[in-house]
Amino acid sequence: MGTMGEPDAVEVSIGDDSVDVVVVGAGFAGLYALHHLREKGLTVRVFEAGRGVGGTWFWNRYPGARCDVPSIEYSYSFSDELQQEWEWSDIMPAQEEIERYLNHVADRFDLRRDIMLETRVMSATYDEGQHRWLIDTDQGQRVSATFCVMATGCLSVPITPNIAGRDSFEGISLATNTWPDEAPDLAGKRIGVIGTGSSGVQITPELASIAGHLYVFQRSAAVAWPAPRGPIEPEVAAKAKAEYAEIRRLARASYGGVGRFQGLLGLSAPSPERILEASLEERMAKVDEKGWSAARDWIDVSSDLEANAAGMELYREMIRRTVHDPDVAEALSPGDIPIGCKRPVFCVDYFESFNLPNVSVVDLRKGAIERVTATGIQTEQGHVALDAIVYATGFDAMTGALNRIDISGRDGRRLRDVWADGVGALLGIQIAGFPNLFTITGPGSPSVLANMVVGTEHHVEWIGACIDHMRSAGYTSVEPEEMAQEEWVTQVNGIAANTMFTAPNCNSWYLGDNVPGKPRVFLPYAGGLNRYIEHCDAVVAAGYAGFDFS
Ligand code: FAD
Ligand code: NAP
Numbered sequence: 001m002g003t004m005g006e007p008d009a010v011e012v013s014i015g016d017d018s019v020d021v022v023v024v025g026a027g028f029a030g031l032y033a034l035h036h037l038r039e040k041g042l043t044v045r046v047f048e049a050g051r052g053v054g055g056t057w058f059w060n061r062y063p064g065a066r067c068d069v070p071s072i073e074y075s076y077s078f079s080d081e082l083q084q085e086w087e088w089s090d091i092m093p094a095q096e097e098i099e100r101y102l103n104h105v106a107d108r109f110d111l112r113r114d115i116m117l118e119t120r121v122m123s124a125t126y127d128e129g130q131h132r133w134l135i136d137t138d139q140g141q142r143v144s145a146t147f148c149v150m151a152t153g154c155l156s157v158p159i160t161p162n163i164a165g166r167d168s169f170e171g172i173s174l175a176t177n178t179w180p181d182e183a184p185d186l187a188g189k190r191i192g193v194i195g196t197g198s199s200g201v202q203i204t205p206e207l208a209s210i211a212g213h214l215y216v217f218q219r220s221a222a223v224a225w226p227a228p229r230g231p232i233e234p235e236v237a238a239k240a241k242a243e244y245a246e247i248r249r250l251a252r253a254s255y256g257g258v259g260r261f262q263g264l265l266g267l268s269a270p271s272p273e274r275i276l277e278a279s280l281e282e283r284m285a286k287v288d289e290k291g292w293s294a295a296r297d298w299i300d301v302s303s304d305l306e307a308n309a310a311g312m313e314l315y316r317e318m319i320r321r322t323v324h325d326p327d328v329a330e331a332l333s334p335g336d337i338p339i340g341c342k343r344p345v346f347c348v349d350y351f352e353s354f355n356l357p358n359v360s361v362v363d364l365r366k367g368a369i370e371r372v373t374a375t376g377i378q379t380e381q382g383h384v385a386l387d388a389i390v391y392a393t394g395f396d397a398m399t400g401a402l403n404r405i406d407i408s409g410r411d412g413r414r415l416r417d418v419w420a421d422g423v424g425a426l427l428g429i430q431i432a433g434f435p436n437l438f439t440i441t442g443p444g445s446p447s448v449l450a451n452m453v454v455g456t457e458h459h460v461e462w463i464g465a466c467i468d469h470m471r472s473a474g475y476t477s478v479e480p481e482e483m484a485q486e487e488w489v490t491q492v493n494g495i496a497a498n499t500m501f502t503a504p505n506c507n508s509w510y511l512g513d514n515v516p517g518k519p520r521v522f523l524p525y526a527g528g529l530n531r532y533i534e535h536c537d538a539v540v541a542a543g544y545a546g547f548d549f550s
Pocket of ligand 1: 068
C-alpha cells in the first residue's frame with residue numbers, strides 16, 4: 001500500500017459496460033456491498049469519487065479525526081478471519097488506523113479490480129423497457145446494471161457556509177471534511193476554527209497544541225462528553241477475539257449498535273432516579289460522584305424538557321469545574337438547546353484546551369460573523385486577525401449525496417423532485433418509483449443514530465437476500481408499495497416526535513436545519529437498531545410485505 005492509504009497500481013476490470021450491480025461509493029458500505037454481492041456470483045462495478053477507498057475515513061483526515069465507537073465494535077463482522085487477524089491499537093481508533101483497515105479489507109478480499117476511483121456518478125436513469133439502470137459518470141462511462149446500490153454515505157457532502165468574503169482571505173483556508181494529504185504547516189500561526197460540532201471539537205485540542213493563537217468561533221456551544229482514548233489492553237483484545245460472535249450478536253440486539261462496550265460511551269441505561277424529584281444537594285452529590293455523566297444519569301432527562309434543562313444545569317456545572325476562567329466557562333456553556341437534540345459529541349481535552357493561554361473562544365451568540373476579510377474574520381464584536389481559517393462546518397447529511405446525482409426512476413420521476421417536499425423511503429432501503437435501486441443506511445433507517453458499520457452490514461445482507469429471493473422466484477424488479485412507504489414514514493416521524501430530537505429549540509443536521517432550503521424532516525429512524533432489525537426480519541418473514549415484485 002502507498003502512503004496515506006493510497007493503493008498500489010491495480011488493474012481495474014473496466015471492459016464490460018453491462019453488469020449485474022453498480023455500487024456507488026467505496027466506504028464501509030460500498031466495499032462490503034462489492035464483496036457480498038460478488039460472493040453471490042453477481043458481477044459488480046463500484047464507482048468512487050475519491051482518490052482512495054475508505055469514504056469518510058479517506059476524506060476526513062484532519063488532526064484529531066477519530067471514531068467515537070470502540071474499534072472492536074466499529075469493524076466488520078462478516079469475516080471471522082478478518083476480525084481474528086486484524087489488530088486494533090486504539091480503543092477509539094484514529095482516522096489513519098481506520099483508513100488503513102479499509103485498505104487492508106480492499107486488498108484482502110481483492111476488491112480493487114472492480115473499483116473505479118476518481119470517478120463520480122452524475123446520473124442514474126431507469127430504463128423501464130429493459131428493467132435496467134443506466135449509470136453515467138463524469139469520466140464519460142455509461143454502464144448498465146440490473147441493480148443500483150447507493151452506498152454514497154450519510155455524511156459525505158461537505159457544506160461550504162455562505163459567509164461573505166470567504167474567497168478574499170489571503171491566508172490558509174482548510175476544511176476538516178476535505179483535509180489535504182499534505183496540509184500546510186500551521187505551527188505558530190493564528191488559527192480560526194469555525195464550528196463546534198464533532199469535527200471542530202476534535203480538532204481544537206490538536207490545533208491548540210501547535211497554534212500561536214487559536215480562536216474557536218462558536219455559534220452553538222457543544223454538548224461534548226469526555227470519552228476514553230488510548231491503547232487497547234492486550235487482554236481486552238484477546239478476550240474480544242474469543243468472544244466476537246457474542247459481541248456482534250449483542251450489537252445487533254442493542255439500540256445503538258454497540259453491545260459489549262456501551263459503558264465506555266456512557267450509553268448504559270440511566271439510573272431510575274428522577275432529577276425533578278431530587279434536591280439541589282442530591283443533584284450536586286451526583287456531580288461529585290459521576291462527573292459529566294451526572295447530567296444525564298436520570299430517567300426523566302431524555303423524556304421531559306424541564307428535567308432535561310435541570311440535567312443541562314449539571315452539565316454547565318461540570319464546565320465551570322473544568323474551565324478556570326468563569327467568563328470563558330459561561331461562553332462555552334450551551335444555551336437552551338436540549339441534551340439529546342444534536343448528535344452527541346465525544347471529546348478528549350476539549351474544555352481543558354480553553355485553559356491554555358493561546359486559546360480563545362469567540363462566542364458568536366454575542367455577535368455573529370459578518371464576513372471573512374483578506375486578513376481574518378470580522379464579527380459584530382470586532383475583527384480577529386488570522387493566518388489560517390479552518391472550516392468545521394459539517395455536511396448536507398443523509399440526502400445530500402443522493403440528491404446530487406440526477407436519479408430518474410419509473411415514469412421519468414426524479415428523486416430530487418420527489419424528495420423536494422419531504423423525504424420518503426421504505427425502511428431506508430428503497431424508494432417507491434425507483435425499482436431495483438437500493439440505498440444503504442438511507443433516510444428512515446437507524447443509520448446515523450447507531451454504530452454505522454452494524455447498520456451497513458445489516459443493509460447489505462438484506463439487499464443480498466432480496467436479490468437472491470428475486471433470482472430464485474424469477475422476478476426482474478422490486479420496489480416499495482406507495483402505501484407501505486407512507487406508513488413507514490409516518491412511523492418514523494411518530495417515533496421522533498416523542499424525543500429530544502424534535503423538541504422545541506432543537507435545530508440539527510438530523511432535521512436538515514444546517515442546509516438552507518432543505519425540507520425540515522427528522523431523517524433517521526429513532527426506534528433503535530434492534531427494533532428496526534426485528535421489523536426488517538418480520539417484513540421478510542411475511543414474504544417481503546410492502547415490497548412489490550414483478
Ligand atoms: P462514506 O464513508 O461516506 O462513503 C461514501 C462514499 O461515496 C464517499 O467516499 C464518496 O466519495 C462516495 N460518493 C458519494 N457520492 C458519489 C458519487 N456520486 N459518485 C461516486 N462516489 C460518490 N459513524 C459511526 O458509527 N461512528 C463514528 O465514530 C463515526 N465517526 C465519524 C467521523 C467523521 C469525521 C464523520 C464524517 C463521520 C463519522 N461517522 C461515524 C459516520 C460515517 O460516515 C460512517 O460510520 C461510515 O464511515 C459511513 O460509511 P459509508 O460507506 O456508508 O459512507
Ligand atoms: P456539525 O456537527 O454539523 O457541526 C458544524 C458546526 O459548524 C456547528 O457547530 C455549526 O453551528 C457550525 N457552523 C456551521 N455553519 C456556520 C456558520 N456559517 N457560522 C458559524 N458556525 C457555523 O459538523 P461536524 O462537526 O463535521 O460533524 C458532523 C457529523 O459527523 C457528526 O455529528 C458526527 O455524526 C460525524 N462526526 C463524528 C465524529 C466522531 O467523533 N466520531 C467526528 C466528526 C464528525 P450550529 O450548531 O450553530 O449550526
